[in-house]
Each structure stands twice: as structure tokens, then as C-alpha cells.
Amino acid sequence: MSIDSLNWKILKLLQSHARLSNAEIGRRVGISSPAVSERIKKMEDLGVIQDYHTSVSPFEAGYQLKALITLRAFMGKLKPFLEKVKTYDEVVNCYRITGNENIVMEVVLKNQKHLEAFIDQLIVYGETKTQIVLSRVVKNNPIKPLK
Template sequence: MNQKLDQYDQKILQLLQEDARMSHAEIGRQVHLSQPAVSERIKRLESNQIIRGYKADINPKALGYDITAMIRVSTQQGRPYAQYVATCPEIVDCYTVTGEDGAVMRVLATDVEHLQRIINELNAFGSTSTAIVLTTHVSGKSIAIPHHE
């Protein structure tokens, strides 16, 4: 859906991306709207699926996941891995992509042996290629609102 967003909607989205727990009253103060007006706008943004939900930002290392890896899976058989990745808690992102790979996944593992078990399970769906993340420069960045003229 490519819905027109006015300056108030854009600012509300920006504020919620910075702090999803910000009260509607505080958002209203910052965008110069009443709390009920902000609440109605947020409800509309939610019902139009512009806001899909609210989540806590959890530190994987604090839970014992010391390794983040990107795993590419090459398969010519459609998406046979779809059910597996939906139920595997260590696979936190999975994208079907163009090119030689069928999918690219972001995986969390507690150690190398744990990562190897996940790779072995994914090998049942096609050949894999794994890269361990050394440094994360950008993660969870706010989505910019495109300006349409």
C-alpha cells in the first residue's frame, strides 16, 4: 500500500521508530496534536498495515548467542526450507532472493558447534554458504519516509 502520509503521520512514525513505548500524549506534544488525534492517527496507521507491530530490541549476546551468521541456501526446488526456517528459533530473518541463492538467512548461535548443527540441517534443502558476522555497523535502522511530489 502506497498511502499518502502527511507531515504529522511522518513525524509520528519517526517518533515511534525511535521509542515505540512513547505515550500518545508525549507524541502529541512533540507533533502539536491532541492525544486523541494522535491515537486516531496511530490506529489508522495500524489498520492500514503501515505500523505492523511493536517489539522489544533484545541483545542476543545477553542471551548467550555469541555468533551471528549469514547463511545462503541454494536450491532449485522452490522453497522447501520454508517450514523449517519458520520453526527454527535461531533463524531470525530469512529472505527469498534473486540470483544463484534461493534464500539468505540471519542466524544466531551460541557457539561454533551450535552453528554447525544448524548448517547441517539446512544442507538437507540445498548447498549452503556461511559467513560469520564480525561487526554490525547498522541494525534496526529507522525506515525513512519517502517524500512523493
């Protein structure tokens, strides 16, 4: 499926306002609500639209720290870690990456003691490096059409 300009308009609206009704999207892009629904369904079926979610502020939910932790896995420890990381409540995003490290995780933590305890769980899998997030500069920047 090629994503035409109308689908890109719909995607742009959904990326910035996921709770807009199909009727409102239709008004903004100039098509009927059923046509919007059909286009969205097709993009969902093809995997263009992957999911919908609610963004929660970790700080307002009581967490004091957000950090990026990289892991350079020990020989033979990467595959076990890839299964284990899915069980950690602290991990909100995890990526397998290229370079000296194998993994980068975005984590939320209650405090420094929680960070220390979490790192203690990780070091059996490899060497870690931690960066504390001070602020977010770009938030959920929408995917745009290729040029």
C-alpha cells in the same frame, strides 16, 4: 492513505522510541493525545505500522555467534524449506532473494558446534554459504518519507 507530514513525524518518533506515550508524541508534534491515537490506529489498520517489538541482544542472552547464511536450494527443495525454516529457533530473520542463492537467513547460535549442527540440517535442502557477523554498522535505520 497518503502519509502526510504529521504522520511521518509520528512514525519517526515511534521508530526510534516505540514506548513513547501518545501524550508525549502529541506534545512533540503539536496535536492532542486522542488525535495521535487515531492516526496511529489508522496507520496500523492500513498496514503502515506493522508491529511493535522488543529488541534483545543475542550476545547478552548467551549466544556467541550471529551469522548470515545463504541457501541455494536443490531442485524441488525450496518449497519444503520455506515451511521448515519457520520451525528453526536459530533463525531470527529469513528472506527469499534474487540471484544465485534463494534464501538469506540471519541466525543466532550458541557456538561453533551449534553452527555446524545447524548447517548439517540445512544441507539436505541445498548448498549453503555462511558469513559470521562481526558487528552491526546500521541498526534499525528508520523508514523516511519518499523524496
